[in-house]
Amino acid sequence: MNRNRYSDAALRVVLAGQMAVLGPAPGALAASPVTASVPSDDATAIHVLNRLTFGPSEKDLARVRRVGVSAWIEEQLRPSAAADTALATRLAPLETLQMDTAELRAKYEIPPDVRQQIQKARAERDAAEGKTSAAAPGERFEQMDAKARREEREAMVKQFPQLANLQGTPQKVVGELQAGKVLRAAYAERQLDEVMADFWFNHFNVFARKGPVEFMIGDYERGIRERAFGKFEDLLVAVAQSPAMLFYLDNWQSVDPGFSPRDLYRPQTMGGRPRPNRNPRPADSGPSGNTKQPPRRAYGINENYARELMELHTLGVDGGYTQADVVEVAKAFTGWTILGEGPGGPRRNKESRFAFAEPAHVKGDKHVLGFTIRNGGEKEGLEILHLLATHPSTAKFISRKLVQRFVADRPPQALVDRAAATFTRTGGDIREVLRTIFSSEEFLGPAYRSAKIKTPFEFVVSSVRATGAEVKNPRPLSDKIGAMGMPLYLQQPPTGYKDAAEEWVSTSSLLERMNFALDLAAGRVRGVSIDQRALNNPSATLDSVAAQLLPGGLSPKSKETLEAEAAKDGTNKAMLVGLVLGSPEFQRK
C-alpha cells in the first residue's frame, strides 16, 4: 500500500510526551507527522482503533499489529488513492448513491404541483374523517405497512399518471443513503475517512426531510468527503454554496426586501435561463393551501443561515457575535441561492446548483464583527466566510469539537489550545489539527481510554465489525440506529447529534442496545448474518469469544458473571456473544 509521501524515517520525529514543548516548528510548512515512538502495544492499538474507526475488527487489529500504531494512523490520515473495491462492490446495488442531484430529482421527485394536490386531497380526506395528519412529510408513509404503501402508491399513480415515470419514491433515496452510510462505516478500509465524513456532516447538519434536501445530500456529502482533511475554509465555502445547506437553512430565498422576483429573470441575471414563472411555488414543501391568503408574496431577508453559520459552523455561540452581526451577515448572503430553486424561479430546472442572484442582493457595505465588508455582491459572502474561517473563535470551536470526538466528552483544555494553535498556524489545515490531536499524550496516554460511550451508530456498526457479520441488507441496521434515537440524515435541528455520553445513555436506549445485541447474536436481525461456526463452535470458550468481540477485555466481575452463564447447561455461544455485545464494556470505546 502506498502510504504517502513521507518516509518512515520522517515519521519518527515527534515524541508524544514532548508535544507540549514543541509548539509550532519554525518554518515547518509540512506536516509534523504522528510520532513513531507511539507505543505499539495492544492496548494502545485497540484504543486507537476504538477512536479512529467504527470499532476494532479482527482485520484492522491484525494490520495495526503488523505495521505499528503510528504508521497505521498515517495510513488513515493519508490514505491510498486506490479504490476500495470491496466496499464499492457492496455499495453497487444502492443505485441512487451513484446519481447526482439532477438525476435523482428527475427520477424520484414528485412534481411540486402533484405533491400539492396529493397533500390537499389528503388534508381534505383527513378533515372529513376528523383525523389529523400532522405527521411530517414522509412520516405518514413510513408508518404504513408494506401492503398499505403499495396500495397507496398504486392509487396515486392511477390518479396522477405523471408519477408513473418515477423510478421509485423519495423514501428510497433516503433509505439508500442510510444503507450506504452503514455499509461504509462497517466495511470501508479508510475508516478515518468515514469517521471524518460523519463528523463534518454532523457539524454541518442538514435534515433530509426538508423539501428536496433528500435529493441533494448525495452531492453534499461527496463535497464534504473530498474536503474532510483539507482546509476548513474550503469546506466552509463548499457547504455555504451547496444546494443542500442553502435550502435547509433557507438562504436560497433570502433576498433584498425591495426585490421583485420578476427582476430575476432578465436573461443576464441568472445563468441565462429566462423562464419567468408567474405562479411561483410556495416557499417550502409544506402545505399552505389557504386560499384566503393574500395572493401577493412577501420577500425579504431570512436570518436562519447567517445565525447558524456563526453559532454552529464557525465561531460557536460564545464566539463573540451579536444579533446585529446576524442581520448584517444575512444581508451579505442575500442572493446566494439555488439555480432553478430561487424565488420565483423556473421550477422545472432541477439542476440544483449554486447561483448568485445579483438583483436579490442587498446593496451597501456590511459591518460584521467590527469589520467593514465593502459593497461587493457575491464577494461579500466569500469575504465573510474567510473572516469566519480564520477567526480565533473558530479555531477554538472546531478544535474543541474534534478533541471531544476523539479524546473525551469534556475536552482537556490544554489539548484544545494546542489544536487551535495548529489550526491557526496552518490556515485551518484539518489534517494537521488531527495530527496534533493524534500525537498528543492526552489522546495516546491511558487517561481517557474507554472514557467515551459509543453513539447508537457507533454501537451498531461496531457490533457488526466485531462479530465480522455479513450485512446483506443494511436497512434493518439503520432502522435500529433510528430506534436508538439517532436516525441517520434525519436529525432535524441544525445542531446535529451531540457527541457526549449523556445524550446516549438512558434506560430506553440501553435496553435497545441489549436487545439488539441478543438479536444480532442469535441471527435475528434480518439481512445480517453471523458466522455461527466461528462463534458457536464447540471449542469456542468465553475467553475466545470475548477476545474477538472485546479485545480490550471484560472487567473481572463481568467475566465472572459470564463464566457462570457459560457454565449453565445449554447456554450456547450465540447467547454469550449477545451478552458481551450488550455488556457495559462494549458500550464504551
Added chain:
Amino acid sequence: MTLNSSRRIFLKSSALAGVVFGAAPRSLMRSVFAAEARGGRPKTFVVVFQRGACDGLNTVVPYGDGGYRKARPSIAIPAPKDGDAAAAIDLDGHFGLHPALSDLAPLYRSGALGIVHAVGSPDNSRSHFDCQDFMESGTPGVKSTSDGWMNRFSAALPRTESKFRSVALTQTLPRVLRGASPAVALARIDDFHVREDIAMSEAAGMPRAGRRGAMEGGSRPGMAGTKDADDSSAAAFEKLYADAAKDMLGNAGRETFEAIEALKAADPARYTPRAGVSYPRGRLGDSLKQMAQLIKADLGVELAFVDIGGWDHHTAEGASTGQLANLLRQLGGSLSAFHDDLDDRMRDVVVLTMTEFGRTVRENGNRGTDHGHGSVSFVMGGPVKGGRVHGRFPRLSEENLYEGRDLPVNTDFRDLVGEVLVRHMVVSDLRKVFPGYEVKPQAFVGALRS
C-alpha cells in the same frame, strides 16, 4: 425492614434465580404502590416541550391589537367571525385561539385550561440549542450546569420507592431530567423488556412480544420449556449492569432493570384510553397516551416529560392552515385527549407546555418568522385558574417590543414553573431547583390557585 425494601430483595433474588418476572405476585406490588401514595395519589407535573420555538402569536392570537395584522400581512390569523372556520376562536375579546386548536376551546371555557402569554427565558441568544439547554437546565446564561431542573426537583422530594417518579417518553433522556436522581426514559411501554431468549420461548409456547423465529443452530436440547433459562439473558444483563461502576452507564443500566420490574408488575398496557377518547396520530399523541397509562397504573409518576419538535417555521409557516396549523392541531388534540382520558385524575395532574423562545412579531421575507423572544404556555389540570390569559401582554408597537422586534418575556419561565411546583407539587423551597434565581410568589402570574 420495610415492605418496600423486602420487595426489592424479593424481586432481585427471584430474577437471579431465573423466575419469570411477570410471575411475581402482582397484588403485592400494587399494594406497595398504593401504600406509597401518601394520603392519596401523588401529584404529577407533566411538561410538554415544543422544540424549535413555537410562534406564540399565531398560537394565542392578539387579534384585538391592530399591530398584529400589520406585522403579518400573509400569515395573520383572521379575527373571530361566526361561521368562519379559518378565523381565530375568541377567548376574551382580545385574544383568540388558532383555529387548529379548536379542541382546546371547550377546556378553556370550562376553566380547565389557562394560558400564560409573553412567557419565556431571559436569555437573548436566540439559539435553539442554547435556549433549550437553558430552559432545561433551569439556569439561563450558565452553561456549566450539568443537571436539569426536573432532576433537581426530584431530588428535593421525599424518598420514594417508585422507579417512575421521573419519566420521559423519549428515546434519549432529555436534559431537563438528567442528573443525580434516577429518571427513566422509555419510547414505548409495550416494548420495554429484554427480549427473551427465542429458542426457549418457542418451545415454552409463551405468548410474548418480540419473538420472531428460532436462531440458527441454536437449539438447546434438554432445556426447552424450563422456566429456568427463559429470562436467563435478562438476568445476566441485570447482573452485568448491577456490577458495573457507579457512573452514568452503570446507573442507567440498574435503573433500566428496576423500571422493567416495576412495569411488569403494574402492567400499564391494561389501561387503554377511556371510551370516546382518541389521541391524534403522531408522536405527541402517542406519548401522552402512554403517559396516561403510566399514571393510571399508579406507578408513582410525579415528574413527566414529553416533547414534540418541528416548530421552527422560518418559511411558509402558514396561517389558518399550513405547517404551524398541522402541529397545533396535534398539540390541541393530544392535550384534550389526555385531559379527557385522565378524567377525575386530572385533579392531581398539571400539564404545562413550554418552548425555548418565540418568534419575530413581523413575518420575514419567506412568509415565516425568525427567532424571537417571548412565547406562550398552556397550563391544564390541577388547581389551574383556567379560562383566562395570564401575564402582562404589551401592545405590539415597536417601542414595546424586545429589541424592537420580538414579543418580550414578561414572565420568566422559572416563575411559571415555580408556581406549579409551589402550588401544585407543594414544595416551597426552590433554591436548589433554580440556583441563582429567587422564585418569588409575588412574581407568579396566578395561573394556579394557591
